Amino acid sequence: MKPGKPKTGDDSRVSRHRRRVSASGARRVEVTVPSRDASLVKAVAGALRSGGDEAEQVRRSLQPVLATPRVRTGGELVAFLRASPLTEAELPIERDRSTGRSADFG
Numbered sequence: 758m759k760p761g762k763p764k765t766g767d768d769s770r771v772s773r774h775r776r777r778v779s780a781s782g783a784r785r786v787e788v789t790v791p792s793r794d795a796s797l798v799k800a801v802a803g804a805l806r807s808g809g810d811e812a813e814q815v816r817r818s819l820q821p822v823l824a825t826p827r828v829r830t831g832g833e834l835v836a837f838l839r840a841s842p843l844t845e846a847e848l849p850i851e852r853d854r855s856t857g858r859s860a861d862f863g
Contacts, residue, residue, distance in 0.1 A: 801815060801819070
């Protein structure tokens with residue numbers, strides 16, 4: 758191997774490090790944030806990585822702000838539609854059976 762050329766394959770330090778980190782349950786993520794927020798994101802990541810009470814406190818603080826809304830189920834949609842004021846209305850709904858319009862693709 759030439760000097761200065763990075764080592765490749767299963768025996769490289771990077772490969773060993775990545776396997777060790779993965780085995781510990783950690784995951785590497787890369788994010789792009791505004792410059793002014795970089796130190797904040799690093800601090801949050803460090804607190805979460807350290808574990809313990811500090812990590813739990815950070816999670817409890819951030820989850821309500823950043824939690825994704827619960828996905829609505831089909832049952833909720835059906836219940837919503839049944840509660841609609843239009844439930845009792847007689848709506849004439851018919852399928853348009855026209856052939857459509859012609860299009861010239863030439």
